[in-house]
Amino acid sequence: LLVMDDNHRLPEWLAYHYYALPLRHVVIASDPASRNPLEIPIKWFQLMNITIWEDKDFLPRDVDLLRKPSDTPDERRSKNIRRHTYLLHQCSIHLKRQNRTWTAYHDIDEYLTISEDFFSPDNPRFASEEELVKATSPIPNRTAFMSEPGFVLRLLQKYMSEPKTTSPT
Numbered sequence: 692l693l694v695m696d697d698n699h700r701l702p703e704w705l706a707y708h709y710y711a712l713p714l715r716h717v718v719i720a721s722d723p724a725s726r727n728p729l730e731i732p733i734k735w736f737q738l739m740n741i742t743i744w745e746d747k748d749f750l751p752r753d754v755d756l757l758r759k760p761s762d763t764p765d766e767r768r769s770k771n772i773r774r775h776t777y778l779l780h781q782c783s784i785h786l787k788r789q790n791r792t793w794t795a796y797h798d799i800d801e802y803l804t805i806s807e808d809f810f811s812p813d814n815p816r817f818a819s820e821e822e823l824v825k826a827t828s829p830i831p832n833r834t835a836f837m838s839e840p841g842f843v844l845r846l847l848q849k850y851m852s853e854p855k856t857t858s859p860t
Contacts, residue, residue, distance in 0.1 A: 692797060697756070711802075717740070
């Protein structure tokens with residue numbers, strides 16, 4: 692998670708994903724051009740493994756991506772894309788070394804959720820209403836299901852573990 696001047700979103704983002712996934716490991720880097728220091732409420736350090744990186748933790752030593760006042764908009768954009776690319780690559784290596792089995796990459800204004808369309812009989816994943824009911828059971832009450840911690844991850848695991856059907860031609 693690369694954060695720049697939107698630290699105010701961080702507590703809500705952590706809380707939501709802690710509950711919905713359940714997120715228990717996160718790597719956060721603060722862009723050095725950020726005007727706000729990275730502030731994470733102490734309670735999150737007690738609930739999950741939070742790794743905080745600076746540029747020196749994920750950029751190669753010979754790469755300088757600090758923005759300069761003379762940078763053109765294209766140069767600033769290019770530096771941001773390169774910084775993000777290096778961060779994602781090093782996050783993958785870091786989490787793999789910790790034996791993490793899956794990784795999700797997000798911006799701080801993105802929230803992983805399940806679309807209501809997933810539960811629709813029109814979902815091409817389901818050939819019939821009966822398959823929809825079977826696939827989403829034991830989810831008779833979606834609201835109750837989605838109010839339980841880890842609902843997004845459980846639904847994704849359930850979805851991925853079931854044999855895929857083909858719709859009638």
